[in-house]
Amino acid sequence: MSYRIALAVLLLAVTTACGSPSAGQGADLRGKVYVSSSVTEKGQPRAMVEGTRVELRFTDDGRLMANAGCNQMQGPVQLDDGKLSVADLGMTAMGCPKPELHQQDEWLSKLLSATPSWKLDGTNLVITGSNAEIVLAPEQPATLEGTWTVNSLVTQDAVSSVPAGVKVTITFKGGNMLVDTGCNLNGAETPYVLDGQTIKAKLGASTLKSCGPVDEVENAVRATFENGEATHEIDRATLSLTNASGAGLKLGK
Known part of the structure; x- marks a missing residue:
């Protein structure tokens, strides 16, 4: 094998390795909205307040907007190395009609602020913290019908x-x-x-x-x-x- 052919093979191998990150790594979530399909805590299903769900929206300008049924949370987000890192996660201060909604807001805020892991499982987004996991599906666009x-x-x-x-x-x-x-x-x-x-x-x-x-x-x-x-x-x-x-x-x- 000539030097040029050997070098080309080596460069192809390196390029292929760099372009094939592990599951979820390097995926672009910008512009997408995900809604929870299941929420577990300490390995058991976590009951959500009736009529609520977790929504995560990744904006085109690199921010995460999150909602658990009452207050809106947002902050700049980084997704490097399979970790979801939100700097200065802010939250509105609406008066929620039920104390359970405030508690749910605090639970989600704490989870997102603790740099949880994330990955894509097919089209689903999985967020995993120390004691909780949220599986979210891509939001289906509404139709006029x-x-x-x-x-x-x-x-x-x-x-x-x-x-x-x-x-x-x-x-x-x-x-x-x-x-x-x-x-x-x-x-x-x-x-x-x-x-x-x-x-x-x-x-x-x-x-x-x-x-x-x-x-x-x-x-x-x-x-x-x-x-x-x-x-x-x-x-x-x-x-x-x-x-x-x-x-x-x-x-x-």
Whole structure:
């Protein structure tokens, strides 16, 4: 074997070794969101507060955003050598409705601050601390189909919450849109056409009785589709519907 061939073989071997890190090493998690599918502590399942889960979001600018059902945590993250290291993990100070949520926040904050190990197991992300392990699956992007609940009303100048006790849903199913306010708009099917980001739909005639706080939301729904179409945008589990003037709705699944 000539010197040149031997050198080429050696360089190929070194390049292959450097380009084949062990499982999870060097993987790029930026721009991805993971949600917990199982949580264990000391080898036993750890009960999460009802309706909550662990969410980890790795931003494009190298930060980790974490949530366990109440307060938001975030900080710059390093993923070298199979370790998840968060510098200066900060947390909001919202008043959670249950003490258990505060305790769950503190548990997750302590776990993430202790430089746990991480690896990818197929598409799942596994975070392992000294006494706990979280298995997280990639968050599946929401689709327009299904039922959405109106959370906020948008005007050109402000975003306001839906009045307390009012629940309004919009369902997209099989080419039909159903708006249910429990008052004048009560789930009648309205055909819609999806043209790129534009939803084309004309709300039919309805009664015009007054229903107290519901009136504000009904008026916002009508205004959103007043010209027979609205632009839609989905960001994770939030749907934004906007008319040509910038007014509209924000909804969640």
